[in-house]
Each structure stands twice: as C-alpha cells, then as structure tokens.
Amino acid sequence: MRISSFFYTIGQGFKNLGRNKWYTLASIATISACLFLFGLFYSIITNFENVVKTAEEGVSVTVFFNEGTSEEQILAVKSDLEQRAEVREIVYVSADDAWEDFKEEYLGEYADGFTENPLADSANLQIYLNDVSLQGALVTYIESIDVVREVNRSEVTANTLSGLNVLIAYISAGIIIILLLVSIFLISNTVTMGIAVRKDEINIMKYIGATDFFVRAPFVVEGIIIGIIGSIIPLVIIYFVYTNAIAYVVSRFTMLSTLLNFLPVSIVYNKLVPISLAIGIGIGFFGSFTTVRKHLHV
Amino acid sequence: MEKGYRRKRGTRQIPDDEVITLENVTKSYSTGAPALNGVSLHIKKGEFVFIVGDSGSGKSTLIKLLLRELVPTDGEITVLGYNLRKIKHSKIPKFRRNLGIVFQDFRLLKDRNVYENVAFAQRIVQTPTREIKRNVPSILATVNLAGKYKNKINQLSGGEQQRVALARALVNKPTILLADEPTGNLDPNNSWEIMKLMEQINENGTTVIVVTHNREIVNAMKKRVITMKKGVIIEDEEEGMYIDED
Numbered sequence: 015m016r017i018s019s020f021f022y023t024i025g026q027g028f029k030n031l032g033r034n035k036w037y038t039l040a041s042i043a044t045i046s047a048c049l050f051l052f053g054l055f056y057s058i059i060t061n062f063e064n065v066v067k068t069a070e071e072g073v074s075v076t077v078f079f080n081e082g083t084s085e086e087q088i089l090a091v092k093s094d095l096e097q098r099a100e101v102r103e104i105v106y107v108s109a110d111d112a113w114e115d116f117k118e119e120y121l122g123e124y125a126d127g128f129t130e131n132p133l134a135d136s137a138n139l140q141i142y143l144n145d146v147s148l149q150g151a152l153v154t155y156i157e158s159i160d161v162v163r164e165v166n167r168s169e170v171t172a173n174t175l176s177g178l179n180v181l182i183a184y185i186s187a188g189i190i191i192i193l194l195l196v197s198i199f200l201i202s203n204t205v206t207m208g209i210a211v212r213k214d215e216i217n218i219m220k221y222i223g224a225t226d227f228f229v230r231a232p233f234v235v236e237g238i239i240i241g242i243i244g245s246i247i248p249l250v251i252i253y254f255v256y257t258n259a260i261a262y263v264v265s266r267f268t269m270l271s272t273l274l275n276f277l278p279v280s281i282v283y284n285k286l287v288p289i290s291l292a293i294g295i296g297i298g299f300f301g302s303f304t305t306v307r308k309h310l311h312v
Numbered sequence: 313m314e315k316g317y318r319r320k321r322g323t324r325q326i327p328d329d330e331v332i333t334l335e336n337v338t339k340s341y342s343t344g345a346p347a348l349n350g351v352s353l354h355i356k357k358g359e360f361v362f363i364v365g366d367s368g369s370g371k372s373t374l375i376k377l378l379l380r381e382l383v384p385t386d387g388e389i390t391v392l393g394y395n396l397r398k399i400k401h402s403k404i405p406k407f408r409r410n411l412g413i414v415f416q417d418f419r420l421l422k423d424r425n426v427y428e429n430v431a432f433a434q435r436i437v438q439t440p441t442r443e444i445k446r447n448v449p450s451i452l453a454t455v456n457l458a459g460k461y462k463n464k465i466n467q468l469s470g471g472e473q474q475r476v477a478l479a480r481a482l483v484n485k486p487t488i489l490l491a492d493e494p495t496g497n498l499d500p501n502n503s504w505e506i507m508k509l510m511e512q513i514n515e516n517g518t519t520v521i522v523v524t525h526n527r528e529i530v531n532a533m534k535k536r537v538i539t540m541k542k543g544v545i546i547e548d549e550e551e552g553m554y555i556d557e558d
Contacts, residue, residue, distance in 0.1 A: 019438045033423045218419050221379065222484070223409035224436040225402075 023228070027235025037211065038240060045244025045297060048197035049290050053252040055193070056289070057282050059186050064277050066182065070146045070175050071102075075153060076166040077139040083161045085137065091159060092139055098155075100148035105140040112136040147176035198297060209233065209305045216309045226310050233302045241298025245290040252286075253279060326390060329357045331488055331519050332378065337387035339373050346385070347373040349543040355521065357487070360514045362530045363523045364554045365540035371523045374540070375492050378521075379413065380404055392487060409437050412481030412518075416493035418473045420465045426452065426476050427461040433480045451483045455509060471502030478509060482518075489513060491522045495529065503529060530554040 031038045079088055085108065092104050107115075113136070141156075143149060153165050209216075219229045260276045326333050332355040340346040348370045355361055363371050376382040377389055380396045389396040394407045420429050427448055434444045452458050455475040465473060474494060481489060491510065495503035507522075507529050514520040524530060530537055530553070537552030538545055 016438050016440065018441045019435070022435055214419060215421055218421070218432075219436055220405075221408060221413050222433050222436045222480075223405045223407075223411075225405045228405075228436060228438075 019228075023231040024235055026232035027239060030232055030236040031239060034211070037207065038236075040207075041240045041298075042244045042247070044200045045197070045241060045294055046247040048193060048200065049245050049294060050248035050251060052190070052193050052197075052293070053248050053286055053290060054255075055186075055189055056286055057252060057256055059182065060282050060285075061274075061277055063179075063182055065274055066175055066178050068275050069171075071142065073143065073146050073149075073168060073171055073175065075141045075143070075149060075156070077141065077156055077162055078164040078166070079135070079137060079161050080163045081135045083137070087161055088137055088139065091161065094159075095139070095141065095156070098152065100143055100145055100152050101141055102144045103142040105142075107136075107138050107140060109135065109137045112138065145176075146171075147179070194293070197293070198301075206305050209302070209309065213309055216306065220310070229310060230303065230306045233306045234299060237298035237302030238295055239298070241294035241296070242291065244298070245294030249283070249287060249290055253283070256282065327356075330354055331357045331392055332521075333388070333390040334377075335388045337377065337384045337389055339370075339377060339382060340385045346543050348377070348384075350387070351543070351545055353538065353545065353548075355519065357519055358514070358517055360511065360520045360533075360535045361522070362533075362535055362537045362552075362554070363521065363540065364525070364527075364530055364537060368542070369540040370543040371540055372492065373543075375490055375521075375523055378490060379411065380407060409484060410487045412484070412486035412489040414474070414477050414481050414489070414491040414494045416496035418470075418477045418497075420473060420476055420480075422465045424465070425461070426457060426463050426465070426468070429465065429476055430479045430483050433483050437484055439484075447483055448479075451479045454482070455479045469502070470498050471505060474498060474502070474506050475509070478506065482513060486518065488519045488521065491520070491524075493523055493525065495524065495526050500528075507533065527554045 077091070079091075089106065092106055095101055096104055141152070143152065149167060153167055156162055156165050216229055256279050260279075263270060264276070332353065334351055334353040337348055337351045337353075338346050339348040351370070351374070363374065365371050373382065377384055377396070378391060380391075380394075380399060384397060391407070392410050394403070396407075399407060421432060424432065430448045430451060431444050434447060439447070449458060449461065452461055455478055457472060457475055457479065460468065460472065465476070468476065474497075478494075489510065494506055494510070498506065503526060510520050510522065511533070534551045536550050537547070537554060539547040539552070539554070
C-alpha cells in the first residue's frame, strides 16, 4: 500500500465518523453504556474482593507445642512450614512474648504478683495463609508433626471466606459474560445498520476495482475509533463517580470506612483501563470487519 | 500459436483485437427460465455496441456477468484475457480496473462533492495524490463540469450527475466502458449530451457497450445493435436498428 493510500484510508476512517453522525453517536453510546455497566460492576467486585482478601489476611492458624519443646525445634518446624505454598507468613511468639502480650492485654498492674512465667509452654507459631481454602490441608499436615500439641484455627471464618471467594468468582464471570454478550449483540446491530446504509458506497468501490482490504480498511479504522471513544467516555465517568462516591461514603459513614478498605481509583484503573480499551477496540474492530465482509461479495 | 490470436478456447481461437468473448453462456437462477440461454458474443476493441431488448430479455444479467458480479452457470466468458469463470476472487479488483461502469441511477456518493466523487475512483486504484490532482480536473473538463468541481451532488441536475458518473468511470482510463441504461433517468437533451460524450470517448479508442431502451438514440447513432429476447440474442447487426418486436 502506498503511503498516500495509507493516510487516505486513515483519513477516510475519521471522515466517516462525521459523515454518519447518527450512526457514530449511536455506536459510541451503545459501547459506552455497555462498558459503563461493565466498569461499574468491575469496580464494585474489585473492592468486594479486596474486603474479602483483607479479611483473609487476618485469619491465622496458631500452633502450640508439647511441654519441653525447645526454641530450636520450634524454629525448625517454622522453617519447614515456610516452604509450603499455602503459607504467606509465620510469626514466632516465644513464651516470654506470649506472657508479655497477655499481661498487657488482661492483667496490667496485677501482673506484678507473678514471679514466674505461667505461660512457659505457650510458645507458638502464628501462621498466615495465602489462601484460606487450603487451611484444612495445612492443619492436617501440622497435626502430624511430633512436637505439635494443639492447633487453633477458625474453621467457620475460613470456610465462609473461601465460599465467598468462589461465589464472587462465579457471579463476576456470569455478569461479565452476560454484559459482553449484550454488548456484542447491541454493537453488532448498530454497526450492521450503519454499514447497511453505506452498502451502495461499498458496491461502487467494488465495481471500480477496490480490493477487499481497501474497502474494509476505512470501516475498520472507523470501528476502532468508535471503540476507543466508546471506552474512554465510561472510564472518565466512572473515575469521577468512583472517587466522589468513596469520598462521600468515607465522610458520611465513618464506621463503614473503618470496616471496609476501599481501593484507590488508580489500583482499580490499573486493570480496568486496558480491559475496557481492549473490549471497546475489539468490538469496534470485529464488528466492522465482519459486517463489511457480508457486503464484499459484489 | 498463430500470430494475431491470443488463446485457444475449445475449437475457436480468440483474436488479439477481441476484448469480450462469450461462448454458449447460460445463466440460470434458482427458479424460472434461464436469464441467459446459450449466448455467444464477440466484441472487438474500439467497438461501440448497443444492447437492446425488453425487460427480462437478459441485458442486465449480461452486464453483471461482464462485471463478474455473477458467474455463468455454463459456457465461457473471456474479457480482456480474463476467464471470468475461473478468475480468483483476489484477481477480480485488478480485472475491474480495466472497466468503467455507468448506471441509470448514477450511484454517486451524495455526501461528497464533484471532485471527491471522481477522485474517489483514483484513490481506489491507489493513484498518487499528485496525479489525482492533475487527472481529475482534466476529466471534469472533458465532461464539461470543470466549473462545478466543488458542488455537492444534490446541487446538480440529472444530466450533470450522469456526467460526474461518466467522469468517474473514465478517470482510470478503462479499456471498456459499460453503461447500463445511462439515459434512463434523463430528458432527451441530456440523453443526447451523454451519448455524444460516449461517442467521443469511443473515438479515442475505448470500447463502449451501452444497454438501453432508448429507441431514438439507438436508431440515430447507427452503431452495432445486439437485440436480446428471453435470454437469447435474436439479432446482431452493424449499424443496426432497434425494432419494436410488437
């Protein structure tokens, strides 16, 4: 392709936007509406996932050891457990640390009456997990270690969080698939109508001797531009809606904001921007590409 | 191969100066009688040919076959050396660049001006911009529209619109000009103007094929006339006449 033809094709793609104002507006509005819903849903789900993840990070398994187990033995168990994939972090709490914590939390000045550490055999390991659904397997393993006396865990919390994770994954996948299917249906209909109006132009091009590529290229450029604009608009709207909504919730519902840790917009947009652009451009590209193909057999 | 002949086709060789060859061409649609039934036709370079006949006689099907918009059900069509039964889809654009086409309804791009409509044809065949700027004004001058190059299509009369369509068909310097009822939407004065332009184009060496119902023009111009009826050629005469079959 000549350079002048290349720029002509790009130029025609831009000019087509103006030539078919209503079609352009309808297509942009459809893509924007679909991606707005998608972006809104994505932001909510991402925050919800973050809340669950934060809760998960707080869930730990506490391991107590038999009487007389030395610090070296406990630290050896710690090193062994740290090799396991499901373990994120292990904190060693010595008997003295355990007693200090206990005194601070429950006894205060009354602790002076104790001359010896009553929690002498309370040295323990606090294990934090990468994935709470793997808690059961880890506990089974720990219980099989000789020096282990007792393993404390919150099975209900772990199961609830694990179940929530699965539920979020299913709901997200379901809603995203429905939104994408609706988007593709609406957008391909809009593109089909827009191109049907220009069937004559495509016919003339074919009669004159245009190659399929030359006929298709301006439409595809146009589709991509529509896709880009159609994805930028909802991203801008969601940006303002999201930041204002969080600011409002934090200022009005102080208690809620201490419980829920909202993600900053930059974190949400790290993935939302490329996903939205990819969907917008993809739909614009494939929508125009496949619809023009129907009219190429002249 | 004998000098002056291009290629053997069955028992007949195609002479070098023959641009269109149809051998026993039949085109059937899914229902009804064939639109073309065993048509054979030979048109030489530089000829001016009228194809006449009533509605349903097969004229439009013939034009569509020559444009390779349709493929014959049977028989062979060779246009400018391209076998239109066997031509690959990817080769069709290159083939069509040898043809100029004019329709009854002009088929101009209404959202573009006169210059853009003609330049559009050059863009499609990827003519450099410098040449387009030289060629378009020249061809517009040939069809007497030099002063209206900035006009939008809806600001032109029917005759002017057909002249724009003619300029668009000619700007790529086609070997064959196909015109499907070019005067069908025009008054007698404009019809004559278009036909005179076509005659002038033909005198410059372009083969011109005109499908028409316009008896007055056909009979006055004294060109080759091919008369079709119910999918067959019933008459083919040099300096022929369009005779009312009824």
